[in-house]
Amino acid sequence: MKRTEDLISLGERIAKDDQLAYRQLFILFYNKLSRFVMGFTKSKELTEEIVSDVFINIWRRRKNMEEIKNLKLYLYVSAKNTTFNYLKKLHRENLTDLDSVEIEPEDPFADPGAAMITREMNLKLKAAINELPPRCKLIFTLIKEDGMTYKQTATLLNISESTVENQLSIALKKISSAIRYTFRHN
Amino acid sequence: MVMLNEPNPSQNKFWSLLSKKLSSEATSEELEELQSILLSTPDLHSQADILTEMWQQQGVINKSITSEGAYMRHIMKHKDEFFVEEDSIETNSDDIVSEASPGFFRSLFSTKRLFILSFLAFIILTTGAIYLLTQKNDAKLPTEKGISSIVTKNGNRTKVVLPDGSQVWLNAGSNLDYDNSTFNNELREVSLNGEAYFDVTKDPEKPFIIHTKKMDIKVLGTVFNVRSYSDEKIAEAALIKGSIEVTLTDRKDQKIILKPNEKISISNEEPKSEKKPEKISSVKAVAVRIPQFEVNDLKPNPTYNIIGEIAWTQNKLFFEDEIFEDIVLRMERWFGKKVTIANESLKNVHYTGNYENETLEEVLLSLKLSKSFNFRIGNDNVVIY
Numbered sequence A: 001m002k003r004t005e006d007l008i009s010l011g012e013r014i015a016k017d018d019q020l021a022y023r024q025l026f027i028l029f030y031n032k033l034s035r036f037v038m039g040f041t042k043s044k045e046l047t048e049e050i051v052s053d054v055f056i057n058i059w060r061r062r063k064n065m066e067e068i069k070n071l072k073l074y075l076y077v078s079a080k081n082t083t084f085n086y087l088k089k090l091h092r093e094n095l096t097d098l099d100s101v102e103i104e105p106e107d108p109f110a111d112p113g114a115a116m117i118t119r120e121m122n123l124k125l126k127a128a129i130n131e132l133p134p135r136c137k138l139i140f141t142l143i144k145e146d147g148m149t150y151k152q153t154a155t156l157l158n159i160s161e162s163t164v165e166n167q168l169s170i171a172l173k174k175i176s177s178a179i180r181y182t183f184r185h186n
Numbered sequence B: 001m002v003m004l005n006e007p008n009p010s011q012n013k014f015w016s017l018l019s020k021k022l023s024s025e026a027t028s029e030e031l032e033e034l035q036s037i038l039l040s041t042p043d044l045h046s047q048a049d050i051l052t053e054m055w056q057q058q059g060v061i062n063k064s065i066t067s068e069g070a071y072m073r074h075i076m077k078h079k080d081e082f083f084v085e086e087d088s089i090e091t092n093s094d095d096i097v098s099e100a101s102p103g104f105f106r107s108l109f110s111t112k113r114l115f116i117l118s119f120l121a122f123i124i125l126t127t128g129a130i131y132l133l134t135q136k137n138d139a140k141l142p143t144e145k146g147i148s149s150i151v152t153k154n155g156n157r158t159k160v161v162l163p164d165g166s167q168v169w170l171n172a173g174s175n176l177d178y179d180n181s182t183f184n185n186e187l188r189e190v191s192l193n194g195e196a197y198f199d200v201t202k203d204p205e206k207p208f209i210i211h212t213k214k215m216d217i218k219v220l221g222t223v224f225n226v227r228s229y230s231d232e233k234i235a236e237a238a239l240i241k242g243s244i245e246v247t248l249t250d251r252k253d254q255k256i257i258l259k260p261n262e263k264i265s266i267s268n269e270e271p272k273s274e275k276k277p278e279k280i281s282s283v284k285a286v287a288v289r290i291p292q293f294e295v296n297d298l299k300p301n302p303t304y305n306i307i308g309e310i311a312w313t314q315n316k317l318f319f320e321d322e323i324f325e326d327i328v329l330r331m332e333r334w335f336g337k338k339v340t341i342a343n344e345s346l347k348n349v350h351y352t353g354n355y356e357n358e359t360l361e362e363v364l365l366s367l368k369l370s371k372s373f374n375f376r377i378g379n380d381n382v383v384i385y
Helices: A004-015 A019-041 A044-060 A062-067 A071-089 A119-130 A134-144 A150-157 A161-185 B009-022 B028-040 B043-056 B064-077 B086-097 B105-109 B114-134 B278-286 B308-314 B324-335 B360-370
Strands: B147-152 B158-161 B167-170 B174-179 B188-199 B208-211 B215-219 B223-228 B234-241 B244-248 B251-258 B262-267 B293-297 B317-323 B338-341 B350-355 B375-377 B381-384
Touching (some): A019 A071, A071 A150, A134 A161, B028 B043, B064 B158, B167 B174, B188 B308, B215 B223, B215 B234, B223 B308, B234 B244, B251 B293, B308 B317, B360 B381
Antiparallel strands (some): B147 B174, B174 B188
């Protein structure tokens, strides 16, 4: 994940109409925001439309970029709000429930440099992540893959920090038990 | 496993501490506490190690093509806000902010410069009904029969969505035709003259075929770039993902299958090319009219880290060690001005360059730095001497 200072300078460049910086920001967050939005919409087309809306709003308000304290959190909150507005329009507001979110995890691919994780273990890990309860998987993904802090995750999802902490602990515990099984039987 | 399910306060503490450590939320006291739990409970050690390693592995984000493509679509969708001359942005920022939904009619009533109007008018005139297809929730699908033509003039690029959902970015000075009444029946056939980047919707039942002067390209669902300008020496197809099958128009019996990150180049000239290897010319002596082709890997340019073949889809004018004579053709299309080299000796000078927002004058000034020449820019033509 991009460091905060880099994001601040990207923001400053965008404020000066720098389309190259804007493109960098887009490329940097497009896949991550799409995964987040897709969890709610379950539709590729709608997701692309929503994420495009999020980014065009950044471009439209670029003269006031300094009002955005945390660009990353802003992008996610904006993605969430835009998603909920779309779903409301489509009369699917019940789908904005955190317990019905379906996050597609990225492949935890076998890093050739990994000392302990074999290919087989990786498949188990992926399966275990996939089987996490919806809210738990969402929180796990936001923190691990999207590099969010507990506080940012809590703000984004309107839940308490201790809920975030609990859910992440539960996620790790469940994932670990899948691996323990591998140990015992191999 | 059994042990994990038992209520065990110190174990719960362990998971909470490990979570904090991995997500960089732990204080130094908490790190120490975690360490002491690990020391007293060796059973948890290997689990902590594996989870740490898992945490450090980044999920696969090998989707750069997707996000590049999405960026292109994003820009095209809001083109009236990105293709604006810089000095007109400030005066318009207020009325842009207040608008939530995209759409091109809005632009007709805004105070933007005339050239945007002409750009949009151009889009409407040339792509007509097809453009409506790119606007979601629009029920008015074109039903008229006959040939649809999408044409881009020099200096313009556009994107269209075909009736099957496939997306095509059309580079300057190109045209793409298809028959409305038969497209998507059993085949999806289009003809291309010029350059286009295709993102073809997957449909194994209905092969997608692109006819060009020198080759036919058959695909099932894939992303690739085709370049076949009649005034260029070489025609190319570069495959980004999926697979495509190329048939040369002069030799229908031979099929060439491309793998991702390969490109095929075919001589666009009638068979008397000057600068091709001897083995081919010796073959030519026996068999008449064999188009010369070769298959190469697509390599990103190490300095700019972009793949030259698709740089234009990222709004970049990019050329890599090309001769000036060829570059000039690309500049003509890119900027929409006639460019002539009046000095023969300049035609074979090699240049490499990567430009994004530069004007034609800025590009020429920068090329001049590596090998000097003079130029004169007129209203719609440029002379290099």
